């Protein structure tokens with residue numbers, strides 16, 4: 001059996017590290033890359049390195065940022081009394097795109113999932129509790145997705161926070177069950193935030 005030359009075997013291995021990419025797709029992408037313009041490939045490689053080098057997680061909210069703390073956390077014109085909790089940095093982008101929410105964010109980087117063995121210590125919850133110890137926050141809007149894990153995470157956060165006398169709300173079910181914030185259109189998101197209900 002003929003082996004792939006080492007550079008292409010290495011490239012296939014790299015592509016296989018991406019989510020949802022198996023042997024077949026990785027091989028196709030590797031051969032496609034070899035056919036690409038040299039400039040495009042160089043740009044591609046540079047973008048990968050720059051994204052990893054220049055982006056960090058905000059030490060306050062966990063969002064991706066070039067500066068720490070991030071632009072949202074340092075923007076004093078934003079409503080400091082409200083924190084909207086999301087699963088992933090891309091959910092912050094979706095919320096910001098609707099341009100209707102002007103509070104702060106907190107990114108969990110995941111959800112509680114007993115099946116995958118993910119407990120509270122595996123997601124960004126401790127730093128949320130720490131933020132709430134400063135007296136400025138009056139409401140936490142839990143905007144985890146409407147999946148079983150997202151719901152369980154929302155309930156867990158509510159139980160944790162409510163004794164401190166902070167209002168905890170959940171996005172209204174304009175978002176259909178199982179749907180992701182990422183894919184919701186702006187009007188649906190605006191309605192979901194406006195119609196949020198106390199947990």
Ligand SMILES: [Zn+2]
Nearest residue numbers: 058061070073
């Ligand atoms: Zn931040």
